[in-house]
Amino acid sequence: MTDAMLISVLVIAVLIVVTMIRLFLGPTAPDRVVALDAINTLTIAAMLLLGAVYREIIFIDVAIVYALLSFVGTLYIAKYLGGEM
Amino acid sequence: MIVDTIIVICLAIGLIFNALGVIGILRFPDVYTRLHAETKTTTFGTIFIGLAVVISALSALLGTGEGQYLTLLLHTIIAVIALAFTNATGAHAIARAAYRSGYKPAQAVVDRMKEAKQ
Numbered sequence: 001m002t003d004a005m006l007i008s009v010l011v012i013a014v015l016i017v018v019t020m021i022r023l024f025l026g027p028t029a030p031d032r033v034v035a036l037d038a039i040n041t042l043t044i045a046a047m048l049l050l051g052a053v054y055r056e057i058i059f060i061d062v063a064i065v066y067a068l069l070s071f072v073g074t075l076y077i078a079k080y081l082g083g084e085m
Numbered sequence: 086m087i088v089d090t091i092i093v094i095c096l097a098i099g100l101i102f103n104a105l106g107v108i109g110i111l112r113f114p115d116v117y118t119r120l121h122a123e124t125k126t127t128t129f130g131t132i133f134i135g136l137a138v139v140i141s142a143l144s145a146l147l148g149t150g151e152g153q154y155l156t157l158l159l160h161t162i163i164a165v166i167a168l169a170f171t172n173a174t175g176a177h178a179i180a181r182a183a184y185r186s187g188y189k190p191a192q193a194v195v196d197r198m199k200e201a202k203q
Contacts, residue, residue, distance in 0.1 A: 001089045001141065008096045008134070015107045022110050022119075030116040030183035034123055037175060038110060041127040042103060044168055045134045048161060052138040057153065060160040064167055071171035075178050082182035 005053045012046045033077055040070035088144045095137035102130030115191035116183050124176035128169060135165035 016039055023035040044063050051059030079085050109122025138161045146154035184198065 001092055004089075004093050004096055005137075005141075008100055011100050012103065015103055018107050019110060028116060028183075028188060030179060030186070030188060031119065033179050033182075034116060034120050035110060037172075037179065038106060038123045038127055041131050041168065041172060044164065045099065045103065045131040048131075048135050048138050048164060051161075052141050052157070055153070055157070057156050057160060060157060060164055064160065064164045067164060067167045067171060071175050074175040078175075078178035078182035080182075082185040084185075 002053055005049045009046050009049050009053075012042050012049070016042050016046075029081060033074065033081070036077075037070075037074055040066070040074075044070075088140065092137045092140055095133050095140065099130040099133035099137065102126045102133070106130065116188055117180060117190050120176055120180055120183075124172055128172045131168060132165055135161055135168075139165075 019035050019038050019042070023032055023039070026032045026035060044067050047059055047063035047066065051057070051063065103126065106123045106126035109126065110119050113119045113122055139158055142154045142158040142161065145151075146158065189196070
């Protein structure tokens with residue numbers, strides 16, 4: 001079961017690398033923001049799995065803080081792109 | 086062991102839906118369809134990965150009775166709830182910003198939001 005979770009973390013890392021293709025060659029700025037949002041969500045999934053594998057509660061707490069702070073970052077970029085700042 | 090099977094099934098569902106979201110980002114034509122594919126599927130897949138962690142912690146808690154597994158379970162539930170509530174709002178903010186900065190959908194037939202502003 002620990003092996004399955006570690007393999008899942010590996011697959012999520014591969015998915016993050018594939019998402020970075022859109023982050024690098026996205027034609028417009030909102031495309032890059034969408035790719036960044038996907039990378040944030042996948043990173044949170046990897047943090048949850050690593051916290052369960054190594055039995056470290058602190059990884060899960062880092063995932064909570066990362067979820068809230070990436071939301072704030074996304075809102076900030078969106079307000080800037082929409083010309084409301 | 087049936088708990089291990091359930092955990093592997095939850096992990097497989099989560100990984101398949103995350104992969105579908107990433108493929109949707111790469112293949113869809115404009116920012117709104119990419120956002121539609123990405124935010125729904127990665128949120129759903131990450132909820133299932135959190136569910137796998139919750140079931141794993143619950144089985145360890147029932148097996149050993151140590152308090153750290155209860156903390157692991159509760160904090161994972163809090164993380165998944167925070168993720169599920171913030172992802173949808175972030176996607177709404179990105180789509181609104183993209184519309185306000187002038188990007189139109191690639192093959193749009195009608196644009197009711199433009200009509201409503203006049």
